[in-house]
Amino acid sequence: MLQRSDDAPSGSQNLQVGDLARLTGVGKATIEHYLRLGLLRPISVGTQGYRRFDTEAVARIEVVRVGRRAGFGLAEIRAMLAVVEPAELTELLTTLPPARCRAELAARGALIDG
Numbered sequence: 001m002l003q004r005s006d007d008a009p010s011g012s013q014n015l016q017v018g019d020l021a022r023l024t025g026v027g028k029a030t031i032e033h034y035l036r037l038g039l040l041r042p043i044s045v046g047t048q049g050y051r052r053f054d055t056e057a058v059a060r061i062e063v064v065r066v067g068r069r070a071g072f073g074l075a076e077i078r079a080m081l082a083v084v085e086p087a088e089l090t091e092l093l094t095t096l097p098p099a100r101c102r103a104e105l106a107a108r109g110a111l112i113d114g
Contacts, residue, residue, distance in 0.1 A: 014043075015053040024061045031061075039064060039078050059086035066093045070101065076112040083110045 013019075021028045034040045035051075040060055042051035063086045067077040070093050080089055084105065092101050106112055 013053075013055050015057065016050055017053075020053050020057055020061070023058055026061055034061070034064065034074075037074055037078060039074065039081065056086060059090070062086070063089050063093070066090050070094075070098050072098070072102075072112075076102075076110075079110045079112045080105050083108045 015023065017028055017031055020026075020031055031040065035042075040053070040057050042057075043054050044052045046052065060081065063081060064074070064077055067080070067089075068074075072080070072093075084092065089105075092104060096104060102112055
């Protein structure tokens with residue numbers, strides 16, 4: 001069962017790291033790595049240091065999976081997420097060939113190599 005908190009923003013799922021790991025099938029260590037790289041951002045950090053996430057974190061993890069399958073590195077995916085929302089980015093990554101996707105995102109201001 002998901003942990004809920006009274007200080008959660010309304011409309012969020014208020015997920016802890018373990019909840020996020022279970023929902024996405026990604027290990028806690030991987031989530032911690034994504035946090036260090038700036039691929040994920042908690043919506044809040046509680047007084048005891050527990051980080052809380054919303055459904056955007058789930059969408060960002062899906063973007064990482066799709067982007068990695070398309071051959072993009074984590075730094076490139078982070079740059080893409082800086083200019084495009086996760087849902088749109090997932091669509092671009094799944095519908096465009098990698099070279100065209102890279103060019104489209106570079107045109108939108110993503111600082112990616114290639």
